Amino acid sequence: LAEPLIFELGSTETTGVDVPEVGEFEMAIGGLERTSEIGCPGLSEPDTVRHYTRLSRRNYGIDMGVFPLGSCTMKHNPRLNEKMARLPGFSDIHPLQPKSTVRGAMQLMDELSHWLCTLTGMPAVALSPKAGAHGELCGVMAIRSALEARGDAREVILCPESAHGTNPATAAFCGYKVKAIPAKDNGRVDLEALKEALDDTVAAVMLTNPNTCGLFENEIRDIADAIHAAGAFFYCDGANFNAIMGKARPGDLGVDAMHFNLHKTFSTPHGGGGPGSGPVVFSDALKAHVPVPFVVKTDDGFDLVEDADDKSMGRLVAYHGQMGMYVRALSYMLSHGADGIRQAAEDAVLNANYVLASLGDVMTASFDGPCMHEALFDDRFLKDTGVTTLDFAKAMIDEGYHPMTMYFPLVVHGAMLIEPTESESKFNMDQFIASMRGLAGEAKAGNVDRFSGAPYHAPWKRLDETQAARNPVLRYSPEE
Amino acid sequence: LAEPLIFELGSTETTGVDVPEVGEFEMAIGGLERTSEIGCPGLSEPDTVRHYTRLSRRNYGIDMGVFPLGSCTMKHNPRLNEKMARLPGFSDIHPLQPKSTVRGAMQLMDELSHWLCTLTGMPAVALSPKAGAHGELCGVMAIRSALEARGDAREVILCPESAHGTNPATAAFCGYKVKAIPAKDNGRVDLEALKEALDDTVAAVMLTNPNTCGLFENEIRDIADAIHAAGAFFYCDGANFNAIMGKARPGDLGVDAMHFNLHKTFSTPHGGGGPGSGPVVFSDALKAHVPVPFVVKTDDGFDLVEDADDKSMGRLVAYHGQMGMYVRALSYMLSHGADGIRQAAEDAVLNANYVLASLGDVMTASFDGPCMHEALFDDRFLKDTGVTTLDFAKAMIDEGYHPMTMYFPLVVHGAMLIEPTESESKFNMDQFIASMRGLAGEAKAGNVDRFSGAPYHAPWKRLDETQAARNPVLRYSPEE
Amino acid sequence: MRYLPLTATDRQAMLDKIGVRHVDELFKDIPNDVLNPEIDLPRHKSEMEVERYLSRMAAKNTAAGSVPFFVGAGAYKHHVPATVDHMIQRGEFLTAYTPYQPEIAQGTLQYIFEFQTQVAQLTGMDVANASMYDGSTGCSEAVMMARRVTRKKKAILAGSLHAHYASVVATTTQFTDDVIERLAPNPANPEAELQAAIDAIDADTSCVVFQNPGVFGSVLDLRPLAEKAHEHKALLIVVVTEVMSLGLTQSPGEMGADIVVGEGQSIGNGLNFGGPYLGLFATNQKFVRQMPGRLCGETVDADGKRGFVLTLSTREQHIRREKATSNICTNSGLCALAFTIHMTLLGEKGLRGVALANHKAAVDLRDALKGVDGVEVLNSTFFNELSVKLSKDAASVVDALADKGILAGVPASRLYPGEGLEDVLILAATETVSADDISALVAGLKEVL
Amino acid sequence: MRYLPLTATDRQAMLDKIGVRHVDELFKDIPNDVLNPEIDLPRHKSEMEVERYLSRMAAKNTAAGSVPFFVGAGAYKHHVPATVDHMIQRGEFLTAYTPYQPEIAQGTLQYIFEFQTQVAQLTGMDVANASMYDGSTGCSEAVMMARRVTRKKKAILAGSLHAHYASVVATTTQFTDDVIERLAPNPANPEAELQAAIDAIDADTSCVVFQNPGVFGSVLDLRPLAEKAHEHKALLIVVVTEVMSLGLTQSPGEMGADIVVGEGQSIGNGLNFGGPYLGLFATNQKFVRQMPGRLCGETVDADGKRGFVLTLSTREQHIRREKATSNICTNSGLCALAFTIHMTLLGEKGLRGVALANHKAAVDLRDALKGVDGVEVLNSTFFNELSVKLSKDAASVVDALADKGILAGVPASRLYPGEGLEDVLILAATETVSADDISALVAGLKEVL
Incomplete structure (x- = not known):
């Protein structure tokens, strides 16, 4: 049975809320009252529940069965995470409250950072990117910031042909030309071709590892060495980190920056298209350039650094990123443990x-x-x-x-x-x-x-x- | 697609919980350790979620569409009620905690009682019955208690042919014989036949009003008068109270006792068969016989009376009845208002x-x-x-x-x-x-x-x- | 009114269709002088207002999870996985009716079938029903069932039986010719309680009701009781108010029970100030047709596909009316669903693990209490609950500790007033009790005693 | 591990089928010396342990609902009906992927279509996308879109624009040749802010970005700005951080906006310490193909039945790769669902009512603040937020009030450090602010000032 649109079901006279009556008073909106019709229909609460219940039943989710969507890591979303994210102490706090009233939030961000750094063997993390592609942007901007800081104007980023579309899109977004690296018959990067392509115009190589063919780049250390020998940076797309978490640390493999998709690896819900969260870990070479805000430890607890210094790339989002996702990811990590x-x-x-x-x-x-x-x-x-x-x-x-x-x-x-x-x-x-x-x-x-x-x-x-x-x-x- | 039973899906080696490890210690269960297999399989959390998600999709509920099931009052279940019932101050309190730590619970029971009495125009209420049929039992036992208290051994209860099956079952449960009252062509009780049947062996008449034909008993006051003239009591099955709430008060119509189905009238969920809640309101003639426990007002708040005096019928349930349902019903009442x-x-x-x-x-x-x-x-x-x-x-x-x-x-x-x-x-x-x-x-x-x-x-x-x-x-x- | 979809325009159009001018014409059968009374109650409130109002009321109660908590006596604080409450709130479960239309209620019916099986497995019995209101009403139904089975009148309620359960049996049977013999509680000597029950059985006995673990916590071997009962063609009804204990101890079925009544709250359900809970009711195959309550059975549909239906309803009131086995209609469907989901998460392995953690907490509690002057532990056996004799009135000790933010247990006198148990306190320790909680209790007791 | 279904037996059987003896043989491509590192992190915890651990952390924060609360500046506390959060947690919504398989994703696709329509209606624009990450990133996307449309480089960011939004635009475009001109904030004279933006437009201007209500709360008529922008073939980008205002004020579309960027949090979504939120993004039909982000469109299936699909994806990175209009991939699906459900409950009638209640609360706040010495209200117009000049440093006043349990607003210096706004405080009053809250604030201010 087809479900009508709310515009076919409701009327602008109907509402599913009871609004407090405020009586007459003198408004102060400069004579800019809306006189035109908005046109949004309302439904009573029972009809609203039914409409969205029926819509939901036209969807397939992880909760219904096997969801073998490659590259998307459709794992179970624990309900504990949802419950924790809804604790008023996390869900009902404002990003600009006095810091003295959000000590637990800063602690949570610090602990999440610690887990992400420890699992990757990397010294620094930027939590704020809003999704994986946003994390890539953060990573490549850090690379460009570092290069500019050393006066090194490079213009090319190398990506394998098998890369996610976001990789070349991100590189272009940061003003880089994108060149493809060919693959070998065994589904891995052609190391020799990579070495040939690497010169002093190359700012970075963006690799997904495990790669999008589902294979681990077994020459990863030679790749990293070659990249670094050319004065470039090694960006790793961490979309597939689920395969190696706890088994190997990107920091041990020469990676300079890697984003996570918290909604893939650490089970925050995909939600029909988001919200995501894309923290990025950084090597020593890049960590000075992380965006604000970030949490630092102080003598008596934590502080939030909100204003960028000269080296920081600046600010990628309003406020502090996806707190609701941080809670879910940390809940997942604590539940699993190392x-x-x-x-x-x-x-x-x-x-x-x-x-x-x-x-x-x-x-x-x-x-x-x-x-x-x-x-x-x-x-x-x-x-x-x-x-x-x-x-x-x-x-x-x-x-x-x-x-x-x-x-x-x-x-x-x-x-x-x-x-x-x-x-x-x-x-x-x-x-x-x-x-x-x-x-x-x-x-x-x-x-x-x-x-x-x-x-x-x-x-x-x-x-x-x-x-x-x-x-x-x-x-x-x-x-x- | 058929969904297997958990016994076909799971194994006794699988579990969806992490249990704290307790180490070795000396047990104190008198050598009665269970050595046999229990046989209950477990499922991991993801498989549990899927199993019950898939089962749920084989059900039809109010949330899915029109549910015109006569006599069952399948109205919208507001989600606010569910949220309120889950406040830790209501959901996470023990029935035998010190009374000083459950003042809010006693207040809630008192307010619910006040609403139920006011809506019915009756002076007293017993909250504790667990469902409508249990409320009927409470009502008929109060009637029998009152009759015995005045030394009046009556043995018959009159029910119309159109009554819910619980009515005669309840009457039999209390040791009464059940006699049927015929209906007239207009779907109402035959008043003349009722008068004829009423004599000093009749303890009570049990009527549903509005009746199960969906009609209001328009001779209700004559019926009540006839019942009282015969020295009997008028029990009203309140299953259909939804039609007259706020429109007419049973107390104004001569009713001596009436149970509610909170899950029908006041929107606590039917839940595939319960839980219900069946408070009973009483007239002055019966109120001395209400079961324990009940809340009374004191100088500095409220108290719970837990021990029966001579007149009280005794105790119908452990603890205080369906607190979770009380919260939902009061949330419904407050939301609607008079x-x-x-x-x-x-x-x-x-x-x-x-x-x-x-x-x-x-x-x-x-x-x-x-x-x-x-x-x-x-x-x-x-x-x-x-x-x-x-x-x-x-x-x-x-x-x-x-x-x-x-x-x-x-x-x-x-x-x-x-x-x-x-x-x-x-x-x-x-x-x-x-x-x-x-x-x-x-x-x-x-x-x-x-x-x-x-x-x-x-x-x-x-x-x-x-x-x-x-x-x-x-x-x-x-x-x- | 956010829950009422009809608009003023709709109402007028509908009145026109019906052919009346005012809605009160539809209420013409109600005597006019009582129609539309003044109702002295507040007007409707917005959701935000209701939420604030009820939240303030809830805040006047002390939530178990916010303090060291040792209250049990038939209702227990356990950790319930978040998944349980999430799943039972799916609208298709929450807002379904009793599954009288099986073609569109297989979700409810299949979980009831699973529930019945789990309860039978846990209790060690052949079959179980789809749930009763709670343990106490289930106990009273069991006594009445025993009468139907044995055609004898006398029920013996052992001293180990929760006082409320005994009261419910007595209240419910007061207008029948059943004879209820309540034996005295004896926290200091549970074996004597058992012996008294054995001794009370005679040829007139329809059943003997014994709670295990008892209300004071002791775990006993009921085989001698079963033997004596069966010798006299009486039924042994075993009451289990802490169903979690069945993960560690031998089942009532193994000990010879004929009917097992349980309070299922511990699995899947919160404390909720006493309700809604769910009654477990299990028995052996031969008594199935004397069982009260709903039953779900397996069958096939017109295509031969396996499915489930409510069955044996000829026992029930909506068919049999005054000849029904019980007047029960509504059961505890949603609570049973919570139970069955939690049981599915636990499985045998998880249940045994949690049960062991409960017992360990109680052992730790006992050991800690042994070091407190003025406290004498009465139990030699227990699962997760034990009784102590205090040097002071237990009720006043509990109140004094409550003022310190410690909920120390249930004074036996609250359940058994006037039975000389003023100095007895019943304390439960589940897996939610931490070492810190026990330390706080011990420190509090030392101050108060 | 409660989330991992494989048992030891399963694992062995699977290894056998694969033909390896140990799982690490499957990891043989990882250099052996880095495989299985020591990870210095705790072992797994039970659900109860995690819940207690995180609950303690949460308890260190002051929840907005627990105190008088006036913090806004781009994120607002509103009452969200319980139904909203209940519905978005249905597994079919929560655990669905981006709807790339439309045959089994019509639930997601239809609500996106409804969402797009609602956003277009609210903003007064032709079309809207399926949501951006949040308002700030949406703002930066809008500036880049203006560049694509106009092929000009200079973007003017008005002084009314939230400082974080301006920073995000500046950060995101720092490696392009865009020129970002940030005008100074001027809380005391919003008309001057508007005039400065008008004056800054020239032939090189691609767009001018103006927030309305501005970050300091003022509501302005933007028609003159739109006129000037359009004269110079520049686009007017209107930013709305308080979408609830659109229930009371004229829409950006009515004022001449070419692109509207909004923060949608106020409808359906909680404060969440800043995220996840959702960016609203609307524009006119002619610019659709330059829009970033996902779009859902109507179509039919093979049987001719109406359905919905993601469309115009040739703009997007997974097709166009480095030539895409944006690198955005994930959107804020679940937050958009919460928005659309809340909007459906509100409808036009409810939205107007709640918006009016917000404005009334702010009017009451203004009137109350007028009576406090040392407080000068700067706004002559506002929706639910206004700025005041204090006789003391605003940050220290806010801290002092926080110690008294009052969250008094945002010091302008936290957003605009070093801009001479140390004495300016931004306060919001939504429908959740009661008369008691305002009295508490006034009393607190009187003590502190």
């Missing part, structure tokens, strides 16, 4: 390799194993079946699963990137594997109809994205 | 009469209007269609609605009792009416298939209740 964090990484990698080993005979793995936390397949096994990667993914919906990531990374044809995360049980994995094997078998058996119109059992059939883009309807209008 | 409570009753009655007026031409109303908060139809309009009340109700599921109450009250054939409550908007009512008209039209058009196999679009087809009762399987067993 032992549980390592175990989580091991289980994530184990689950991915279990998928790789269990599907390798019916689907085509792009690279030799072992993989890290995600298993990459391509569409060679669909050759001549008439079934595309997209079809295959949509058919997974009919099996009760969210599809894997498709067509990314770009370096293999028709990519299917499966990341189970550590949250999946063997029972779930075995069911998932059986479904995938079943689908692969049906594709090979020529059962094209099973795929071409999929999903059949979702609330909607495939949606027409072309029409949406050609004639964008971005808001409700009554004349429709 | 004005909103009356408005709610009017809207509930208006919605029901709107249904009656809008469906009267295509379905057969059992009695002439106006009705109170529910509209009663019977199956005369389905005559010769091959469609039964049950079929019709199940077809409503395919329209996206919870069925109405069927085959109750027993006094009309193939009853369909529709109670929209005040929570429904006109928009919702119009959609519902259109669906019902559509179904009635299809039934009359002979489209029997539409009904006989219904529901077609629910997750399950009709379930075999006969098999369940013939060979009861009441628990999971591994050998199955």
Whole structure:
């Protein structure tokens, strides 16, 4: 059943709140009262609850089943975290309250910083970036600040072809030209090609490690050495940190800056597209350039530094960043502890390799194993079946699963990137594997109809994205 | 997709909690350690969340749509109530804490009592009964206590044929014989027959008012007078109080005792079958016999009376009753206020009469209007269609609605009792009416298939209740 | 009014459709002189106002989690995982009705089936029902069931039984010809309590009700009691007010119980000042048709797919009316859901672990109390609760400690007034009690005694 | 570990299937000498331990709701209905990903479409995006968008703009050749701020950024600014940090804005010490393809049924990579959901009512402050916030009042250090401020000044 829009359900006369009556008084808004209609309808509370309950039931989330979306680390969101973030002492404090009234908040930021630095072996962290891409921006700006501080005007950033789109976008945002580094047949960076590309125009190399093919860059230290030898900085995209947390520290591998996605690695909710949080850890070479604000220890507790000095890059956000996400991430870390964090990484990698080993005979793995936390397949096994990667993914919906990531990374044809995360049980994995094997078998058996119109059992059939883009309807209008 | 049982999903080795390690110590349980396996499987937290999320999606609740279940008052459950009930000052207090540490709890019970007494015009209330039927028990026991106190051994309770099953069950529970009072053609008690039945063996008359046909007993005062003239007591089943709250007070109508269903009238959640709460208000004639505990005002606040005196019937429950429900009910009352409570009753009655007026031409109303908060139809309009009340109700599921109450009250054939409550908007009512008209039209058009196999679009087809009762399987067993 | 969707325009259109001019024409059956009375209660309040009003009221109570806390006696403070409360608030659970339409209530029905199984497993019995109101009302239902089964009248309530439970049984049966024999509490000698119960059984006995752990905390082997009862064709009803104990001790079923009644609050549910709680009710297969309350059973749908329905409802009031086994209708569905979710999180492994942590806390408490002058520990066995004899009146000691911000337990005299137990205090120590809490209690007792 | 489902048995079976003996064989690509480092952090904790640990930390902060509270300056305490937080915690919303698979994400997509419409209606603009991180980053995106639209470099930031927003713009553009001209704040003369912004516009100007109500609270008619900007083919970017004001004042669209950037926190979202919040971003139809961030559009499915998809993604980084309009990827989905649910509850009627209650509270505050010696109210216009000049250093006054349990506002010097505003205090009064709160503030000020 279709759910109407609120504009079709409500009226501007209806409201789901009781407003205090204020009586007559002389206003002081300079004669600028709004006289036009705003047009926003209201619904009573019962109808509001129903509308959003029904909408929610048209969504698929981690809470419903396996969500093997590669590169996105769709792990369990503990409800404890939600409860902790809602403690009035965290949720009901203002970013500009006197510091004497937010000692616990400063302590929390300091502890979170300590965990992030310890897990990465890095000396400094900037908490404030609002999301992963924002963290990248922070990292690259720190690199540029450091280079400018030493009078070194470099203009190029190197990225592998398999990088997330945010990497080149961020580099361009900071005024850099982006050059691609080729990959080798084994899915890793071509070290020799990298060395050739590295010269004194290169400001930084941005690498994701484990990379977007789900592989660890096994020449990482040679890469780091080469970067540093060229006077450049090594930026690591930490999107895939889940695979190695507690197992290896980026600081031990020569990384100069790395952002986290707290909502991936440390289980703050994806929330249908955010909010995120993208703290960045820095090496000694970059730490002078971190943005304000940050927490420092004082003799009698903590202080917040809010004004930038000469070296700091400045301020990336109003206030102090994503406090609500910090609470959730620290709650996750405290719950797991050092032992549980390592175990989580091991289980994530184990689950991915279990998928790789269990599907390798019916689907085509792009690279030799072992993989890290995600298993990459391509569409060679669909050759001549008439079934595309997209079809295959949509058919997974009919099996009760969210599809894997498709067509990314770009370096293999028709990519299917499966990341189970550590949250999946063997029972779930075995069911998932059986479904995938079943689908692969049906594709090979020529059962094209099973795929071409999929999903059949979702609330909607495939949606027409072309029409949406050609004639964008971005808001409700009554004349429709 | 079927959801396995936890016994099929989990293992006794798995747990979703982290237990503190206590080390070795000498136990003191008299050598009675459990050595046998308990057999309860555990699930990790993510799998637990998924299991119950998926189960929940197989349910229909008020939050999903119109729930016109007659006699059950399925009104909106405000989320504020849930939030208030979870304040640690209410949810995290022990019933046997020192009274000096629960002053707020006693105040809340006192205020709730005040609201219930004021709305009914009755002088006393017993809060502790755990549900409506338990409240009935409390009421009838008070009546018997009062009769015994005056040395009057009566043995009969009169109930109308249309009564809820709990009424005769309760009367029997208290050692009374139950005799039925016939109804008149207009759906009300036959006053003359009642008068005839009333003699000095009758302890009480139990009436639901508004009655289960959705009608107000318009001879209520004559009924009360007749009851009292016979030396009997007038028990009113308050299940349908929603129709008259704020509009009329049972105390003004000669009622001696009436229970509430807080989960119906005052919006505490039905919760798939409870918990309920069944406070009972009493007239002066009965108030000496209320059970303990109860709150009394003192010079410096409140006190809890926990020990029964000679007149009190005793104790019906451990502790103080359903505190969590008291908080929700008072939150509802404070939110509505005296004005909103009356408005709610009017809207509930208006919605029901709107249904009656809008469906009267295509379905057969059992009695002439106006009705109170529910509209009663019977199956005369389905005559010769091959469609039964049950079929019709199940077809409503395919329209996206919870069925109405069927085959109750027993006094009309193939009853369909529709109670929209005040929570429904006109928009919702119009959609519902259109669906019902559509179904009635299809039934009359002979489209029997539409009904006989219904529901077609629910997750399950009709379930075999006969098999369940013939060979009861009441628990999971591994050998199955 | 934020909960009322009808607008003034809607109301007028609807009155027009009905064909009346004023809504009060719909209330014409109500005698006119009592219609629309003056109601002397406040007008509606905004959500913010209600929230502030009730929050101020709540703040006048001392929350268990905010102080050293040793109060038990049938209701226990345990840590309930956040997941439990989160899940039970899903609208599809919270706002569903009793599952009379099984096609759209399989969520409720399946969790009840899981719940019934878990309760049967925990208690060591064959079958359990879908929950009662609470332990005390369940106890009274058990006594009445024993009468139906045995067709005998006399119920023996042991001294170990929580006073409220005994009162509820007595109150509920006062207008029947049941005979209720209440034995005296004896905190100093639980074995004597057991023996007294054994001795009280005779040919007229329908059942003997024994709580284990007892209200004073002792854990006993009930096999001798079961034997004697069964010799006389009486039923043994075992009451468990601390269901967490079943993770550590032998089950009532193993000891020979015929009916087990439990208070399920400890698992999944908060203290809530005494309610809502949930009654556990389990028995053996042969007595199923004499059981009160709802039952959920497995079946199949028209396609042969496994599903669940309420069953054996011919025992119930809505079918049998005055011939029903009980008048109970509403159960504790949402509390049972909380129970079953918490049990699923725990599993056998977690339950055993938490139970052990409870026992350890109580052992630590006992050891600490042994060093306090004026305190004599009465128990030789216990799970997470024990009784002590104080050198002063227990109620006044509890009040004095409450003034110091320590909730020290339940004075036995609050449950058993006039029974000479003024110097007895009942203290519980669950997994939520820390070493600091125990130290605070000990220090407080030393000051007060 | 309660979040990790694999048992030891499972792990072994999986290793066997993979064909390795130890999990570390799967990590063989990591240099062996850095594998499995000693991590000097605590071991895992039970849920109860974590809850206690974090609760103690939270208790060291003063919650806004627990004291008289007048802190604003871009983040506001409002009453958010319980329904909002309840609904956003439904797992299907909370744990969904960005809606790239529209067939199973219509819940998210439809609410985004509703959100975009609501934001467009509130701001008086044609279209809005699916949200930015917050107002400050949205502001910086707006400046960069203006550059793309006008192909000019100079952005003028008016003195009314929140200092953090101006800093974010400056920081974010520091490595581009944009020219950022920051005008001085002037709390005593907002009209002069406006005139300075008008005067600063020239042919090189890409945009002028004006906050309304300004950071010091004044509400101005921006039509003259829009006229001058449009004369010079520059864009007017209006920043609204208190979106609740749009329920009472004319919209930026009505005043001629080309881009409206808002901080949406006030509706649906708590204070959260500054985040997560949500940026509102609206513009006119003709600029849609230069907009940053996600957009949801209407379409149909294969059966012709209305549905929604993310659209115009060719602007975005995952398609365009280094040529994208922004590097933004994650948005504030859940905060936007809270916004749209709260807006749905409010509706136009509720929004206007709450906005009026805010203004009334601020009028009451102004009137009360007028009676305090040493306090000079600087504003002649305001919505729910105003600035005062004190006879003492504002920061020390705020600290002194904090010690008395009153959170009195934001000293202007915290936002504008070294700009000679040490005696200026910014105070907000929302619908949550009671008459008692104002009395407490006045009494406190009288003691401190």
